[in-house]
Amino acid sequence: MARYNFRAVEKKWQEIWEEKQIFKTSNDFSKPKYYALVEFPYPSGEGLHVGHPRPYTALDVVARKRRLEGYNVLFPMGWDAFGLPTENYAIQTKIHPAVITERNINRFREQLKSLGFSFDWSREVNTTDPAYFKWTQWIFLKLFEHGLAYKKEMPINWCPRCKIGLANEEVVDGKCERCSHQVETRVKNQWMLKITAYAERLINDLELVDYIERVKVQQRNWIGRSEGADVIFKIKDTEETLTVFTTRPDTLFGATYMVISPEHPVLEKLKDRITNVPEIAAYQEQARKKSEFERSQLVREKTGVPVEGLKAINPVNGMEIPIWVSDYVLMTYGTGAIMAVPGHDQRDWEFAVKFGLPIVEVVAGGDITKEAYTDIDEGVMVNSGFLDGLDVKSAQKKIIAWLQEKGLGVPKVNYKLRDWVFSRQRYWGEPIPLVHCEKCGWVPVPEEELPVRLPQVANYEPTDTGESPLAKIRHWVETTCPKCGGYAERETDTMPQWAGSSWYFLRYCDPHNDQALASKEALDYWLPVDWYNGGMEHTTLHLLYSRFWHKFLYDIGVVPGPEPYAKRTSHGMILGENNEKMSKSRGNVINPDDVVAEYGADTLRLYEMFIGDFEKSVPWSTEGVRGCKRFLDRVWKLMDMVIPGEAYRPELEAKMHQTIKKVSQDYESLKFNTAIAALMTLLNDVYHTGSINEAELKTFLILLNPVAPHITEEIWERLKFGGMLNEQSWPTWDEAKTVEKTVEIGVQVNGKLRGTIEVNVDDPQEAAREKALANEAVQRALDGKTIVKEIYVPGRIYNIVVK
RNA sequence: GCAGGCGUGGCGGAAUUGGCAGACGCGCUAGACUUAGGAUCUAGUGGGCAGACCCCGUGAGAGUUCGACUCUCUCCGCCUGCACCA
Structure with missing residues (x-):
C-alpha cells in the first residue's frame, strides 16, 4: 500500500465537496433541523491563528455527526469585518479599508477551506457588505423608534497624542494601545442603547437556556441585580430631598450620616447654603482628575469632605445627620447618594472610623467596635424602635411597608449593568442612519433609503476635535430632512463592532433576502441556534448584546422566540509551546498553514481535538502533532488488513459497541480528547488482532470521519464501500453488547x-x-x-x- | 477581600452513584529492520528494589469506610469570576 499522500487526498475531497455542494444546507423545512454556530472571525491581516480551528473543528464534528444522523444542518461562516485594525492599517497605507477587508477575507476563506470544514459557503455573510448592514441599520432604527436609542453626554477615552477617541479595548493600563500616551477622559454626546430596560429579562431568561454554568454566573454578575428600597431623606430647612438606594432598609435606624458622590447635582443646587464651597470644589476637582483607571483600582483609603451648612433628617427617627461627599459613592449607580450605616456596612464603617462619625448598632450579634456586622441570617434588631426584636428579613418587610405607607420610600431593584455606548467616532463602521434637523430634531433615514453607505474618501485620518472622520466629508454630511425637507446633517458617528455581530446568526438563515433581514419561514424553522460555541471573552459583551437585540426583535415580532441560543459552550485558548500566550513578540506563534502543509488538515484537526480538555487552555506541542499524524498513518494501513465480514467478529464485538457508545457520547459533551483516545484504543486492539473486517472498518471510519473527514472518505472510496462516507448513517450500539x-x-x-x-x-x-x-x-x-x-x-x- | 473551581507520572491528560490509579498520546529506554534514521515495527516505562516478592504513591494532614483520586474537616498552592455597585 502506498504511503498516505495527504496533500493530494485532502485537495481532492475539498474539491469534490465543493463541486457537489455536499454541505449546502437544504431549504427543505420538513426535515428535522440542527443549527450549529461558531463565532465568526474578524478577518485580520495576520491570517488564521491556530486558536481558530479549535472551536471550528469541535462544531464541525457536531455538524458532521448530525448530518449522518439525518438532520438538515445549518453550519455557516462569515466575517465580522468592521473594526479598528483595518482602519488603522488603512490610515497608514492609504488603501481603502474595504479593499483591505476583501483581501483579508479571501485569505481567511482560503485558509478555512484548506481545513475541510463543512460550512455552507453559499450562506457566507459579511458585516461590511451594504446588503448586510442595511439590516443592522434597520434594527437600529427600530430600536430608535421604540425609544431604546438615545443620545447622552458620556465620557470617552481620548488620546491627546493620536487625537483620537479610543474604544475601551484600545486602552491598556490607562494608556493608548498604539502610542502609550496617558489616556484622558473627554465628554462627548453619544448614542446609547437602553439595554438596562432588558436587565431583568436577561437574567431571568437564563433559566430557559442551556449555557455552561460559568457563562451564566458571569452574565448574572455583570448585570448585577440587587433588591432593596429607595428611601427619601429631607434636607433640613430646604425643600430638597436626597433619595438613596439601599439593600438594607432594615438598618435605617443605624444611618448616622449620608454620603453623596462628588458629581451629585444637589451640591450645585444648594450651593448658596453650603458654607465650605471651596473645600468641596477642591475635592470635586481631585475626583475628576482621577482617571477611570485609578478609580477602578481596588480598595483605596477612603477620602471625603463634609458638606457644611446642610443636614439631612433620618425619616424614621427624625435625627439630624451630617452629609459628606466622597468618591466611594458612584454617581453612576443607584441615586449617587447613600445612607451610611457604619455599624453594618464595612465601607461606611471604615469611613466613620476615619472621620470620627458615630457608629450605632441596630442588629445585635457582632462586635461593631471591631468591624461592621453584616450578617443577615442570625442578627436581631435593636435600637430600632418598632423593629426591635425582629430578625433582619422580617424587619426589611416591615420597614418597607412602613416607608411606603408614609410616602418615604418604595421597593426598588437596581442593576450594575449600564446602558450600551453605541457611538464610535470612526470611519470603518456602520453609519448611524439618522439625520439631525434644526426643526425636527433627530429623524430616521427612511427605510427605503437604507443602507446609508460610507462615503468614498481619500483618507481616514481622525479630526483634531475627536469627531468622526466622516464629519469632514461635508457633501456626505449635508442633506435634507426626510420630514420637513429642510437642511439637515447626517449623524457622523458610526456603530461599534458589536453591532453587526449582534444579529448575524439571523442572517445566515436567509442570507440573500432583500426584503427582510431574513424570511419569517426561515427564522421560524432554524431558530433558536441549537449549539453556539465561542470564547469566554465574549460572555459579557457580544453574548449579552445579542441576547438583548434578540429579545427586542422578539418583542416587535421579528423572531419566533425570546432567546437566540439554546446552548452555549466555550473553548479554552491554545498557548505557545512555552505555555505563554501566543504572540509575535513572544516568538511562539504557530501558523496553521505550516501545520497543514507539513502534516495535513486531518492531522491538525485531530490534534486540536486531542490536545486536551476542550474547555481549558493548553500549550501547543509539535511532538503531539506528530503523534496524531502517526495515528492517521496507522489508520491508512488498515487497508492492508481488511478481510471480508458483514458483522463484527466475536472477539471485537464488545469493543466495537463500547467504542460506538463512548465516541457518540463524548462528541456530544465536548470530550473530543477521550473520544479520540477510544478510537486509538480500538485501533491498537485491531493491530493486535492483526486484521479488521469490513463491518468493523466501516464503523471505525464513520466514527473518525467528523474529526478526520478527508482520510476517512478516501479509504471508504478505495475499498469501494459504496457511495460516499458522508451519505452513511451514524452507527448505533447495543447496550447489552457493550459488556464483555x-x-x-x-x-x-x-x-x-x-x-x-x-x-x-x-x-x-x-x-x-x-x-x-x-x-x-x-x-x-x-x-x-x-x-x-x-x-x-x-x-x-x-x-x-x-x- | 468575597464566591466558585482545580491540584493525579518527565509532559498533555484518563478514571468520581467509592471498587485493579495513571486509559490514550507525547517523551524516554531497549531491541528489530536498515548504508543511515529525526521513518517504521516490537517490548518496556509512577517511585523505591536485582526482583514475577514487598513497600510507597493522586498538593499536605486528619477522618468516615471492607475499600477513598472520588465523601467530610483543616491547611497550602494555582486558576476563574466579582471587587468601594450601597
Whole structure:
C-alpha cells in the first residue's frame, strides 16, 4: 500500500465537496433541523491563528455527526469585518479599508477551506457588505423608534497624542494601545442603547437556556441585580430631598450620616447654603482628575469632605445627620447618594472610623467596635424602635411597608449593568442612519433609503476635535430632512463592532433576502441556534448584546422566540509551546498553514481535538502533532488488513459497541480528547488482532470521519464501500453488547490489591471466591489470618477482610 | 477581600452513584529492520528494589469506610469570576 499522500487526498475531497455542494444546507423545512454556530472571525491581516480551528473543528464534528444522523444542518461562516485594525492599517497605507477587508477575507476563506470544514459557503455573510448592514441599520432604527436609542453626554477615552477617541479595548493600563500616551477622559454626546430596560429579562431568561454554568454566573454578575428600597431623606430647612438606594432598609435606624458622590447635582443646587464651597470644589476637582483607571483600582483609603451648612433628617427617627461627599459613592449607580450605616456596612464603617462619625448598632450579634456586622441570617434588631426584636428579613418587610405607607420610600431593584455606548467616532463602521434637523430634531433615514453607505474618501485620518472622520466629508454630511425637507446633517458617528455581530446568526438563515433581514419561514424553522460555541471573552459583551437585540426583535415580532441560543459552550485558548500566550513578540506563534502543509488538515484537526480538555487552555506541542499524524498513518494501513465480514467478529464485538457508545457520547459533551483516545484504543486492539473486517472498518471510519473527514472518505472510496462516507448513517450500539462476557477483576485483602482473577460477569460469588482463594498472591496474604468478611462486587472487585 | 473551581507520572491528560490509579498520546529506554534514521515495527516505562516478592504513591494532614483520586474537616498552592455597585 502506498504511503498516505495527504496533500493530494485532502485537495481532492475539498474539491469534490465543493463541486457537489455536499454541505449546502437544504431549504427543505420538513426535515428535522440542527443549527450549529461558531463565532465568526474578524478577518485580520495576520491570517488564521491556530486558536481558530479549535472551536471550528469541535462544531464541525457536531455538524458532521448530525448530518449522518439525518438532520438538515445549518453550519455557516462569515466575517465580522468592521473594526479598528483595518482602519488603522488603512490610515497608514492609504488603501481603502474595504479593499483591505476583501483581501483579508479571501485569505481567511482560503485558509478555512484548506481545513475541510463543512460550512455552507453559499450562506457566507459579511458585516461590511451594504446588503448586510442595511439590516443592522434597520434594527437600529427600530430600536430608535421604540425609544431604546438615545443620545447622552458620556465620557470617552481620548488620546491627546493620536487625537483620537479610543474604544475601551484600545486602552491598556490607562494608556493608548498604539502610542502609550496617558489616556484622558473627554465628554462627548453619544448614542446609547437602553439595554438596562432588558436587565431583568436577561437574567431571568437564563433559566430557559442551556449555557455552561460559568457563562451564566458571569452574565448574572455583570448585570448585577440587587433588591432593596429607595428611601427619601429631607434636607433640613430646604425643600430638597436626597433619595438613596439601599439593600438594607432594615438598618435605617443605624444611618448616622449620608454620603453623596462628588458629581451629585444637589451640591450645585444648594450651593448658596453650603458654607465650605471651596473645600468641596477642591475635592470635586481631585475626583475628576482621577482617571477611570485609578478609580477602578481596588480598595483605596477612603477620602471625603463634609458638606457644611446642610443636614439631612433620618425619616424614621427624625435625627439630624451630617452629609459628606466622597468618591466611594458612584454617581453612576443607584441615586449617587447613600445612607451610611457604619455599624453594618464595612465601607461606611471604615469611613466613620476615619472621620470620627458615630457608629450605632441596630442588629445585635457582632462586635461593631471591631468591624461592621453584616450578617443577615442570625442578627436581631435593636435600637430600632418598632423593629426591635425582629430578625433582619422580617424587619426589611416591615420597614418597607412602613416607608411606603408614609410616602418615604418604595421597593426598588437596581442593576450594575449600564446602558450600551453605541457611538464610535470612526470611519470603518456602520453609519448611524439618522439625520439631525434644526426643526425636527433627530429623524430616521427612511427605510427605503437604507443602507446609508460610507462615503468614498481619500483618507481616514481622525479630526483634531475627536469627531468622526466622516464629519469632514461635508457633501456626505449635508442633506435634507426626510420630514420637513429642510437642511439637515447626517449623524457622523458610526456603530461599534458589536453591532453587526449582534444579529448575524439571523442572517445566515436567509442570507440573500432583500426584503427582510431574513424570511419569517426561515427564522421560524432554524431558530433558536441549537449549539453556539465561542470564547469566554465574549460572555459579557457580544453574548449579552445579542441576547438583548434578540429579545427586542422578539418583542416587535421579528423572531419566533425570546432567546437566540439554546446552548452555549466555550473553548479554552491554545498557548505557545512555552505555555505563554501566543504572540509575535513572544516568538511562539504557530501558523496553521505550516501545520497543514507539513502534516495535513486531518492531522491538525485531530490534534486540536486531542490536545486536551476542550474547555481549558493548553500549550501547543509539535511532538503531539506528530503523534496524531502517526495515528492517521496507522489508520491508512488498515487497508492492508481488511478481510471480508458483514458483522463484527466475536472477539471485537464488545469493543466495537463500547467504542460506538463512548465516541457518540463524548462528541456530544465536548470530550473530543477521550473520544479520540477510544478510537486509538480500538485501533491498537485491531493491530493486535492483526486484521479488521469490513463491518468493523466501516464503523471505525464513520466514527473518525467528523474529526478526520478527508482520510476517512478516501479509504471508504478505495475499498469501494459504496457511495460516499458522508451519505452513511451514524452507527448505533447495543447496550447489552457493550459488556464483555469475562472480565478480569482485582482481589483485595484488607483493601490492598493482591492479585487479579478472570471471572464471568454473571458468576455467582461462590465461583469468584474459589478463583480468588486459588490465587497464589492472595494465599500468601491470607496465610495465618482469619477471614472475617468477604465483599464481592460483580465485575469490579473481590475484597477479603482478615484479622 | 468575597464566591466558585482545580491540584493525579518527565509532559498533555484518563478514571468520581467509592471498587485493579495513571486509559490514550507525547517523551524516554531497549531491541528489530536498515548504508543511515529525526521513518517504521516490537517490548518496556509512577517511585523505591536485582526482583514475577514487598513497600510507597493522586498538593499536605486528619477522618468516615471492607475499600477513598472520588465523601467530610483543616491547611497550602494555582486558576476563574466579582471587587468601594450601597
